[in-house]
Structures are given as structure tokens and as C-alpha cells.
Amino acid sequence: MKRLKILIPLLFCFATAFGQQQERIINYHADIVIDTTGRVEVAEHIKVYAAGNEIKRGIVREIPVYRKNNKGNNVRVEVNILSVQCNGEPSKFHTKKENGNLAVYIGDENVWLHRGEYEYTIVYESFGHIGFFDDHDELYWNATGNDWIFNIEQASATITLPEHAIAGKTYAFTGKFGVSGNDYSVIDSGNVQLFATTRELYPKEGFTVSVSFPRDIVKRPPPPSKTQMFWNNYQHHICFPTGLLICLLYCFYASCKVGKRTEKRLVIPFFTPPRKLSPAAIYYLSKRYYGDKAFTATLVEMAVKGAITIHCEKTPWSLNKYTLENKENTERLRPEEKEIHAKLFSNGEKMVSVNSKNHKKFSQAQTGLEKSLISAWRIKDYFKNNGNYTAIFLLIIVVVSILYIFLTAGVNDSGENVIHGLAGVFIGLLIVLLIVFAFRIQRFSPDGAELNNEIKGFKLYMKKAEQHRLNLLTPPELTPELFEKLLPYSIALGVSNQWCKKFNNVLQQFNYKPEWYHHPNGFATAGFATTFATLGKSFNMSVGNTNPSSSGSGSWSSGSSGFSGGGGGGGGGRGW
Numbered sequence: 001m002k003r004l005k006i007l008i009p010l011l012f013c014f015a016t017a018f019g020q021q022q023e024r025i026i027n028y029h030a031d032i033v034i035d036t037t038g039r040v041e042v043a044e045h046i047k048v049y050a051a052g053n054e055i056k057r058g059i060v061r062e063i064p065v066y067r068k069n070n071k072g073n074n075v076r077v078e079v080n081i082l083s084v085q086c087n088g089e090p091s092k093f094h095t096k097k098e099n100g101n102l103a104v105y106i107g108d109e110n111v112w113l114h115r116g117e118y119e120y121t122i123v124y125e126s127f128g129h130i131g132f133f134d135d136h137d138e139l140y141w142n143a144t145g146n147d148w149i150f151n152i153e154q155a156s157a158t159i160t161l162p163e164h165a166i167a168g169k170t171y172a173f174t175g176k177f178g179v180s181g182n183d184y185s186v187i188d189s190g191n192v193q194l195f196a197t198t199r200e201l202y203p204k205e206g207f208t209v210s211v212s213f214p215r216d217i218v219k220r221p222p223p224p225s226k227t228q229m230f231w232n233n234y235q236h237h238i239c240f241p242t243g244l245l246i247c248l249l250y251c252f253y254a255s256c257k258v259g260k261r262t263e264k265r266l267v268i269p270f271f272t273p274p275r276k277l278s279p280a281a282i283y284y285l286s287k288r289y290y291g292d293k294a295f296t297a298t299l300v301e302m303a304v305k306g307a308i309t310i311h312c313e314k315t316p317w318s319l320n321k322y323t324l325e326n327k328e329n330t331e332r333l334r335p336e337e338k339e340i341h342a343k344l345f346s347n348g349e350k351m352v353s354v355n356s357k358n359h360k361k362f363s364q365a366q367t368g369l370e371k372s373l374i375s376a377w378r379i380k381d382y383f384k385n386n387g388n389y390t391a392i393f394l395l396i397i398v399v400v401s402i403l404y405i406f407l408t409a410g411v412n413d414s415g416e417n418v419i420h421g422l423a424g425v426f427i428g429l430l431i432v433l434l435i436v437f438a439f440r441i442q443r444f445s446p447d448g449a450e451l452n453n454e455i456k457g458f459k460l461y462m463k464k465a466e467q468h469r470l471n472l473l474t475p476p477e478l479t480p481e482l483f484e485k486l487l488p489y490s491i492a493l494g495v496s497n498q499w500c501k502k503f504n505n506v507l508q509q510f511n512y513k514p515e516w517y518h519h520p521n522g523f524a525t526a527g528f529a530t531t532f533a534t535l536g537k538s539f540n541m542s543v544g545n546t547n548p549s550s551s552g553s554g555s556w557s558s559g560s561s562g563f564s565g566g567g568g569g570g571g572g573g574r575g576w
Contacts, residue, residue: 022049025046025047026047027045027154027156029156030042030043030045030158034218039126042122043121044123050117050575057112058091059106059107059120060575061120061573062104062572063571064102064568064569067128067129067567078127078128079124079125081102085120086107086118088119106122129567136168136215137215137216137220139211140568142208144206145570145572146177147571148572152201157196159211160192161217162218165191165213166213167188167190167211169211172209173208175205176206176564206572239408243430254392254393254441255440257389262444268460271476275451279491280297281373282489282493283297286459295369297492298337298488304484304516307330308344309327309518310324311518323354324344325350326344340369343361344365346361382451382452383443384445397431397434458489459493462490480503480506483503
């Protein structure tokens with residue numbers, strides 16, 4: 001029991017000492033002086049306890065450089081730092097613009113503070129904070145700001161009006177932003193009003209004060225012209241549609257320059273490869289770029305023609321291991337296929353495994369096929385993406401967006417979400433318009449449109465499963481020979497699965513066992529179609545793994561209706 005009586009006071013002392021060591025603002029006092037020009041000079045005295053946690057070199061005072069006008073729009077206000085002191089002596093400081101604030105960094109980045117109390121004094125002037133009403137004028141001022149990360153044990157503020165001015169109504173508000181707490185007291189001394197909080201303020205809580213006084217003591221600015229009022233009220237209504245109109249006019253101009261789009265034609269099934277194109281050429285012209293699938297389709301065609309045999313071997317890791325056997329029967333090959341054969345079996349090899357050891361062979365073979373396709377088929381003769389028009393349109397969008405933000409800068413560069421939302425909507429619409437334009441500006445040549453239609457018809461035939469519908473158009477009879485002949489094309493067009501399913505019954509009927517493809521499970525099973533359909537994908541993955549280098553191509557409302565966080569001033573701060 002005696003130990004407990006001794007322990008309790010010790011714990012109490014420890015807790016008290018710990019509380020005193022927490023970083024906090026001990027006292028926050030703002031002296032606000034108004035002169036007859038409307039200039040407001042503020043001297044903020046901020047006494048803190050620094051423990052080296054957040055406050056290491058000093059404090060950062062964040063002063064907003066925007067506030068809302070009487071229409072609820074954000075306007076820029078001028079803020080000039082006049083002096084900065086620490087413990088009554090001039091202090092080193094620097095400023096940055098951060099998130100709509102002027103951030104004042106007090107202290108030296110190379111000097112760390114000792115634990116203890118420090119009093120910072122920031123003197124600055126600002127303009128454009130006097131609210132002018134029909135029967136009075138007013139200063140509505142957020143004395144501490146609502147964005148401090150520290151507790152404020154005591155907050156106070158004095159508002160000094162121009163000489164001989166007598167204060168009218170006074171108001172003050174405490175609490176988080178938007179709250180109208182009344183934990184304060186006020187002392188009226190004629191043209192000087194002293195406000196003080198009656199409780200501690202917690203992080204994100206602030207102290208806002210307001211004083212009204214007779215009108216015309218402070219010089220009122222001249223009323224805005226009708227043109228200025230119109231612009232202030234309707235700048236978004238003008239800039240938004242004007243920017244869109246400029247972009248739409250360019251879209252219309254560019255569309256007229258490149259000519260009309262080729263009319264869509266009815267796609268009818270094509271039963272043979274259009275214009276006797278190779279599988280690789282079909283892929284290249286339909287995709288308008290080279291891809292690994294073109295090489296896979298070419299290897300399968302070479303195998304069907306008897307130049308190579310593809311051996312598939314199952315591994316313990318459930319992956320297919322492929323080996324190419326040289327059959328040396330190259331008479332039926334196209335020139336580019338003969339070149340591939342020569343590169344794969346350059347040293348007269350009988351077998352070549354598809355693995356990393358032979359990636360150079362496959363890389364050279366793929367590069368050779370790509371070059372042959374590019375030289376044989378000029379994509380520009382069939383299709384033009386008109387990228388120069390898209391690039392010009394992108395430049396126009398960038399310029400229009402910058403002008404939009406600049407012309408509405410008094411409203412939309414303050415960091416307010418609503419304003420940023422308007423700019424975001426505008427720029428978002430332009431980006432969508434750019435994407436649509438880039439697609440719509442593309443044009444097929446007359447011959448390109450016809451070829452594209454033929455390829456679509458050929459693909460339609462290969463993927464269409466309802467054979468009885470095609471019978472009306474007298475398609476060729478389904479035979480193993482037709483299956484083999486067009487299989488490489490189905491791989492190139494990405495419809496090998498549908499092509500295999502179309503021949504499922506036929507191949508079973510003929511007990512199909514191809515000489516050009518060897519699989520450990522054979523093909524005399526019900527599941528051979530699925531296995532065969534995945535050949536293109538599996539082989540393409542194997543080749544891809546060995547060919548990593550393959551190329552493709554606060555408001556102005558009266559203080560009587562105010563709240564904590566309203567008015568000018570405000571902001572907050574932290575340590576650094």
C-alpha cells in the first residue's frame with residue numbers, strides 16, 4: 001500500500017512532464033491593422049514548444065493567397081512578407097508556393113533546434129480583404145487558420161481600425177472548418193477589438209474574428225465596368241464553348257483535307273486467301289504492323305508444305321517443348337520462307353530446339369520475315385493513319401487548355417476542387433475528342449478498303465461454324481487437305497480454334513495423323529481439336545521467350561453568418 005502511495009505521485013509527475021514535452025503552440029496572437037487604403041498588416045506571434053519531432057529546424061507558416069469573393073469564386077490576393085523573427089531576432093527564412101498557399105519556412109535547413117520554447121513573429125501585408133456592403137464595411141479574418149497540425153493552447157487577435165473609426169458588430173468563431181463555435185471573449189476599446197479563445201484549440205481547429213465599421217472610412221475600389229462584370233460572371237461560359245469550338249473546327253477542316261471515309265461494304269465469305277497472300281502477309285496487312293504470330297503462322301505453313309516437322313514434347317512442368325526437324329524439302333516454299341529455313345538451319349542441322357540457346361537463329365529469321373513484309377507491302381499504299389493531323393490537333397489542345405487555365409486563372413488555379421473539376425472536365429472532353437479524332441481521321445485507300453473487306457470475308461468463312469448457312473454460297477468441301485492448307489491462315493487471323501472445331505468430325509472420320517506435326521498424345525482422340533487449336537498460342541509463347549529483342553513497331557459573407565475558417569487569412573502550418 002505504501003509503495004502504491006509513492007508510485008501514484010510519481011506516475012502523475014511523469015505524465016505531467018510527458019505532456020509538457022509534446023510539441024504544441026503555447027500561444028498564438030495576431031495583431032491586425034487596417035488602414036484607409038484597404039491594406040491589412042498582420043503581425044503573427046507564434047510561441048511553440050519544439051521537441052525535435054515535427055519541429056526540427058523551425059516552423060512552416062502556410063498563408064493562403066486566394067479567398068472567395070462575394071459570388072463565391074476564388075480570387076487571388078496579394079501577400080508580401082515584411083519581416084520574420086525568432087525570439088526577437090531576425091530569422092533566416094525562405095518561401096515557396098504550395099497548394100494555393102505561400103509557405104514561409106522559418107529557420108536554417110542546416111541548423112537543428114534544441115528542445116525548448118521558441119517565439120516566431122511573422123509580419124506581412126495583404127490587400128483585397130475588406131468586405132464592402134451597402135451600409136457598412138467589414139474585416140472577416142481567420143486569425144490562426146484551420147490547418148495547423150498542433151494544439152493551440154491559447155489564441156488571441158486584435159483588430160485595429162483606422163483612427164477615429166468606431167467598431168460596430170463583432171463576431172468570432174472557434175472549431176473545425178465550417179463550425180460556428182463561440183468559445184471566445186472580446187474586449188471593445190473603440191477602434192481596437194481584442195478577441196481571445198476560452199479553450200484550447202485542437203489540430204485542424206481555428207479561430208476566426210470579424211469586425212464591422214462605418215462605410216467609406218476605407219477607400220472603396222471603383223465599381224467594375226460592365227465588361228469586367230460580364231467577364232467575371234461568364235468567363236467559363238465563354239471559354240468553355242469557345243475552346244471546344246476551335247477544336248471542332250479543326251476536326252472539320254482536317255476531315256475535309258483528307259477526304260471522305262470509304263463507305264462500308266457488305267462483308268461476304270471469301271473461301272480462298274485474298275490475292276494469294278501468304279499467312280504472314282494476311283497478318284501484316286490486317287493488323288498494319290508486324291507481330292510474332294506472323295512468324296508462327298509461317299512456320300506452320302512451312303511444316304504443312306513438308307519443309308520442316310514440328311515435334312512437341314511434354315515436360316514435367318506441363319509446358320510444351322518444341323523442336324523443328326529439317327526435312328530439306330523447300331521447293332514449295334515462298335522466297336521469304338526459304339530465307340527463314342536457311343537461317344534456322346544455317347549450319348545444316350537436322351534438328352533445332354526452340355529454346356534460349358537458339359534465340360539468335362529465331363531472332364534473325366523473324367527480322368528477315370519482317371523486312372520482307374515491309375519491303376513487299378507498303379502499308380501507306382493501303383492505309384493512312386494521318387498522324388500529322390493528329391499531332392497538330394494535340395498541339396492545338398495543349399494551347400487551348402493552357403489559354404483556358406490562364407484566362408480563368410482568377411477562378412480555377414486556387415486548388416479548389418470545384419474549380420479544378422471544371423478545368424478537368426474541359427481537358428477531359430478534349431482528350432476524348434482527340435482519341436475519337438485520331439481514329440476517325442484514318443483512311444483506307446480504295447484498294448486498301450477492298451483488300452480489307454476481302455480479308456474480313458476470308459476470316460468470316462474460317463470462323464463461321466454454321467456450315468449449313470455457308471452451303472448456300474457453295475464453299476469448298478471440308479477435307480483434311482483443306483484443313484492443312486488454311487490452318488496457317490487461321491493462326492494468322494486468330495481463329496484457329498474455330499477452324500479446328502469446324503473440321504472436328506471430318507478429321508476423326510479420316511483418322512487424321514499429320515506427318516508434319518508430332519505430338520505424344522497423337523491426334524486420334526476426341527480432344528485433338530483443342531490441342532491443335534492451342535498450337536499457335538503455345539508455339540508463339542515459346543518463340544517469344546527465345547526472342548526478346550524481336551521488334552514490332554473563405555467567403556465574403558458578413559461575419560454574422562460566418563464560421564470558423566471563413567474570411568481572409570487562414571491557412572495553417574507545421575514543423576520542418
